[in-house]
Amino acid sequence: MVYQLRHMPCGWRAGSVKRRICGSIHWTERANRLTCILAVANQKGGVGKTTTSLNLAAALALRKHRTLLIDLDPQANATIALLNPADIQTSMFDVLNGGDGGMAKVIVPTKEPNLSLAPARLALAKLEQNLAAQFDAPFKLKDALAPVAKDFDYIVLDTPPALGILTVNALVAATHLLVPIQAAYFAIEGTDDLLDTYARIRARPNPALKVLGVVITLFDKRTNIARDTHEQIRSVFGDTLFRTRISKNVRLEESPAYKQSIFAYAPKSPGAEEYRKLAQEVVQRVQADRVAHHSQDAA
Ligand SMILES: Nc1ncnc2c1ncn2[C@@H]1O[C@H](COP(=O)(O)OP(=O)(O)O)[C@@H](O)[C@H]1O
Ligand SMILES: [Mg+2]
Numbered sequence: 001m002v003y004q005l006r007h008m009p010c011g012w013r014a015g016s017v018k019r020r021i022c023g024s025i026h027w028t029e030r031a032n033r034l035t036c037i038l039a040v041a042n043q044k045g046g047v048g049k050t051t052t053s054l055n056l057a058a059a060l061a062l063r064k065h066r067t068l069l070i071d072l073d074p075q076a077n078a079t080i081a082l083l084n085p086a087d088i089q090t091s092m093f094d095v096l097n098g099g100d101g102g103m104a105k106v107i108v109p110t111k112e113p114n115l116s117l118a119p120a121r122l123a124l125a126k127l128e129q130n131l132a133a134q135f136d137a138p139f140k141l142k143d144a145l146a147p148v149a150k151d152f153d154y155i156v157l158d159t160p161p162a163l164g165i166l167t168v169n170a171l172v173a174a175t176h177l178l179v180p181i182q183a184a185y186f187a188i189e190g191t192d193d194l195l196d197t198y199a200r201i202r203a204r205p206n207p208a209l210k211v212l213g214v215v216i217t218l219f220d221k222r223t224n225i226a227r228d229t230h231e232q233i234r235s236v237f238g239d240t241l242f243r244t245r246i247s248k249n250v251r252l253e254e255s256p257a258y259k260q261s262i263f264a265y266a267p268k269s270p271g272a273e274e275y276r277k278l279a280q281e282v283v284q285r286v287q288a289d290r291v292a293h294h295s296q297d298a299a
Helices: 014-021 049-062 077-082 092-096 102-106 122-131 137-145 165-173 191-203 224-240 250-258 270-298
Strands: 036-040 067-071 115-118 154-158 176-182 210-217
Touching (some): 036 049, 092 137, 102 137, 176 191, 176 270, 210 270
Parallel strands (some): 036 176, 067 115, 067 154, 176 210
16 A cells, blocks of 8 residues: 555645755855855754765865765764764864864764864764854854865765754855755655745855755665655656665665775765765756856855
8 A cells, every 4th residue: 555645744735845945145254155054954863964964065076076974963973984083082062162262173074085083073063052152153163164175175064863953053154955865754844944944044144155956865766665755756856866866775884883984985875875865966956056146146
């Protein structure tokens, strides 16, 4: 029996979603122009944010782009997937909490070529409290990135499963937003609040922010629910949806335990192939966006 999705989750209207994710782009900062700062966000946990941040960053690095992965999740899963926690001296907590040295002191190289990491640690969870009384709290990451952004072609921000101050910092600092959505029932529902936050951030602190795309993750083609959900996501997001889907693949689950990206751990696996294709689409969309900005500026 085909599992039917009877109705869209509450609050979802394709028209309103399209209005929220489209619209003109105003690049106000030429300095950041050549660096794509990509926030990977979805307030739901377990949807593949960290797996996507890590392997997309590694795929971009393999394409010879100078890439920085910034871990903004207190759970530090991306950090632990690449480094031994005992080797971490300073973390994003120190940067965002106003410690000395800024980003330059925190960024470390990884074993993966062209890939650097700005690690997280559990202390990040305290940040919400520490920044509460500071009027510039949402701008901490943006300010911290300003001196180092030019050293990278891509900066990928892995965010926590909440729309708190860390995710807001990511969205204020980012040029683009990438939303992983798990192909599962109620998958879209959680993104409603994310898109509201996105719209509010575009309205004030970061009008240049743009949705680069939505990617389906943890896709299991054997199930009807996954196929139905895919159709539903496609009807809501249209062309914003990346053509590449990330399937469920056990190698993607295993690779963090070996402190490797999927390309080092299982380069021939379907997971590696799909993240390679996603990186190609990401690069194409970012380049198309730049061409659009050039023509806007020239007009
Ligand atoms: N495509 C995939 N195939 C198999 N397991 C996956 C895949 N993507 C993520 N996982 C696993 O699912 C869990 C949640 O993924 P994760 O990337 O940590 O999500 P999030 O960062 O959104 O919480 C992790 O155990 C991860 O290894
Ligand atoms: Mg995560």
